[in-house]
Structure formats: structure tokens, C-alpha cells
Amino acid sequence: QVQLQESGPGLVKTSETLSLTCSVSGESISSSSYYWGWVRQPPGKGLEWIGTIYYSGNTYFNPSLKSRVTFSVDPSKNQLSLKLTSVTAADTAVYHCARHGSIMDLYYFRFWGQGTLVTVSS
């Protein structure tokens, strides 16, 4: 069973960079069979797709966040990372990492991390 666990600072200052890590167990992030993604949810609001990455480095971003987001993978640690620059209070949210379905059925999220709350404040 695939398990994902997000980690990172719970508080980030306005205009700084939010950095999160997703530790994956039960599946190699280097597998050619899967894409991996990030989704966030502001308090009391709905889900928002941030972006998706393939082990090869191919990335796909939400157009509204594209200029501020970078993804990376660390195969040696089996981890994914997210960086979001120039944060504002609007970036306060629970951030989830997730795995898409198999390469033959990748258009959805199959497994989810529990999520980590990041608060942006001055």
C-alpha cells in the first residue's frame, strides 16, 4: 500500500518561500508507472490542483501558480519536494501530496497524503 507523508514548516512569513517535502513509502517515485502531484486546500474552502511531476522531470502546473512553483524529486530518499515563492496569506492552506493512477489511467489521484497545514503570516 502506498503511503505519502508531507512535512515542512507550519508557519511561513509573507513574501518568503514555502518548502514542503513528501516522503513516499510502498512505491518508488522513480517508477515509470506513476505521476505524482500536489493539491492544496485553504481553510474552509475547496481543493486546488497545484501541479504534477513525472520521475523524468516533466512537470505540469496550475497556470495561476506556475510562476511561483517548482517541484523536484530525490530518488535516493524517495521524496518529492514543493517550493512556492513570494507567499501571501492566500497561500495559507493544507498541502497534500498525492499519487496519480497508473500510467494507463493517470487522470486521477489514487493515493493521498494526510496533508500538512501551512500558515502564512507576517
Added chain:
Amino acid sequence: QTVVTQEPSFSVSPGGTVTLTCGLSFASVSTNYYPSWYQQTPGQAPRTLIYSTNRRSSGVPDRFSGSILGNKAALTITGAQAHDESHYYCMLYMHSGSWVFGGGTKLTVL
């Protein structure tokens, strides 16, 4: 900006049937958008229910089914139970290498 529309709220009686929908602001939803559905209770991670329009994720009871109804994707819950009270989100693949979630439907069972 792409907008995926869902009913903000819906209610169903215990044992009843409810159909939640997922539409697009500028087009009809078809299977080519690979609609998927997720259930989320407060404080929990989303749970995957349906993918590729009508395929149930592992372990999801057959009370949950997906379809295309008219120009929208639909999630039907039959025999609603108290623990089905949750938020339900649809997600569409936009063919530009991007995905968009709907705003979610809060389902009340009473």
C-alpha cells in the same frame, strides 16, 4: 479561467438516492475529461471514489456510481447512509496537461 461547477449543497434522506453533478463553464463534460470524484470529511485526506467517469476505486462500495448525464459528469449515491455525509469534489482533466477541481458539494444526510 476554467470553472468546474458543482452544487454547493445537497441533502438526501437515509436510504435515498442522490445525484451530484459536475459541469464546465464553457463546454459539455464528456468522458474525454476523465472525471473523477473524491469524498472528504473535515480534517481528513480526500478519498478517491470514482475515476475515468465510472470506474470505482478499490474498496468503494457499489452504492457509488459515476456517469455522464446530459452535459455533466454525475456521481450517484444509492441507499445513502449517515456516514456518507461529507464534501464531494469532482476533478476534470483539461487536456492541456492540467487538472481542475470543482468547488465541491456538501452532502447532508437527514
